[in-house]
Amino acid sequence: MTLADLPPLREVIARHGLAAKKSLGQNFLLDGNLLDRIARVPGPLAGTHVYEVGPGPGGLTRALLRAGARVTAVERDHRALPALAELAAAADGALTVVAGDALAQDDAGIAAGARVVANLPYNIGTALLVRWLTGPWPPWWASLTCMFQREVAERIVAAPGTAAYGRLAVLSQWRSIPRIAFDVPRQAFTPPPSVTSAVVHIIPTSPPAEIPVAMLERLTAAAFGQRRKMLRASLRALPGGIGALAAAGIDPSRRAETLTVAEFVAVAAAL
Ligand code: SAM
Numbered sequence: 001m002t003l004a005d006l007p008p009l010r011e012v013i014a015r016h017g018l019a020a021k022k023s024l025g026q027n028f029l030l031d032g033n034l035l036d037r038i039a040r041v042p043g044p045l046a047g048t049h050v051y052e053v054g055p056g057p058g059g060l061t062r063a064l065l066r067a068g069a070r071v072t073a074v075e076r077d078h079r080a081l082p083a084l085a086e087l088a089a090a091a092d093g094a095l096t097v098v099a100g101d102a103l104a105q106d107d108a109g110i111a112a113g114a115r116v117v118a119n120l121p122y123n124i125g126t127a128l129l130v131r132w133l134t135g136p137w138p139p140w141w142a143s144l145t146c147m148f149q150r151e152v153a154e155r156i157v158a159a160p161g162t163a164a165y166g167r168l169a170v171l172s173q174w175r176s177i178p179r180i181a182f183d184v185p186r187q188a189f190t191p192p193p194s195v196t197s198a199v200v201h202i203i204p205t206s207p208p209a210e211i212p213v214a215m216l217e218r219l220t221a222a223a224f225g226q227r228r229k230m231l232r233a234s235l236r237a238l239p240g241g242i243g244a245l246a247a248a249g250i251d252p253s254r255r256a257e258t259l260t261v262a263e264f265v266a267v268a269a270a271l
Pocket of ligand 1: 024025026027028029030053054055056057058059060061074075076077080100101102103119120121122124
């Protein structure tokens with residue numbers, strides 16, 4: 001069997017008993033055109049390596065393989081493995097399936113240099129993103145193209161002075177460039193989730209300053225932990241925090257959400 005002869009995804013789901021489990025964040029995409037559109041976001045994939053988290057019945061995996069990628073896919077739900085084995089057989093060596101929890105994988109080892117493309121389980125999406133953004137730099141991944149709840153996508157790309165601006169925006173923007181590629185309505189998923197989703201594309205850049213990411217995390221946690229307060233109050237518990245504000249030339253009466261990403265990096269560098 002080749003990729004073109006594979007049975008429809010609905011049939012695969014029925015035959016392998018893949019009733020969606022909420023605990024595994026399972027909301028499947030079955031529309032081939034939409035899946036091809038997601039696979040186009042990272043650019044041409046022919047001959048590239050793609051790392052997919054949560055292939056499930058394999059809809060997005062099919063689209064990635066159609067685009068000519070070599071795919072390594074990590075799936076936690078053992079029920080999906082026979083369906084993925086059929087897909088791997090049809091893919092003729094282009095698909096490697098890893099059974100297990102994506103949070104426990106040595107992704108930098110098994111997918112070094114890969115583009116990440118995933119319809120992430122919403123319950124671990126942010127944890128995976130933060131892990132990928134806070135690892136050694138330059139990162140092991142060439143780009144991240146992931147589905148998030150629209151509200152999370154807005155927090156990733158948020159600008160200073162907006163309600164969505166916070167720790168996730170700073171971590172996503174200080175040495176990466178994120179953008180929302182497009183929204184995906186609830187009805188596109190089986191079963192539909194309760195909210196709209198969005199595909200986010202992130203590419204890494206050079207950091208403006210070589211600072212320990214842990215320092216930036218501590219700073220943003222303190223600053224946004226009390227986002228309505230002036231920085232002179234919210235940073236009081238952070239050792240060296242007030243001095244670092246002065247060293248970076250930041251008025252301590254400002255609030256966290258008014259600082260640009262560059263200003264956060266300057267304060268973290270002074271810390
Ligand atoms: N890629 C498929 C699609 O687009 O239709 C399924 C996406 S569904 C939103 C999320 C997938 O992630 C499910 O197949 C689920 O079993 C899997 N998953 C959930 N938690 C996981 C984890 N910790 N590690 C790996 N896969 C996980």
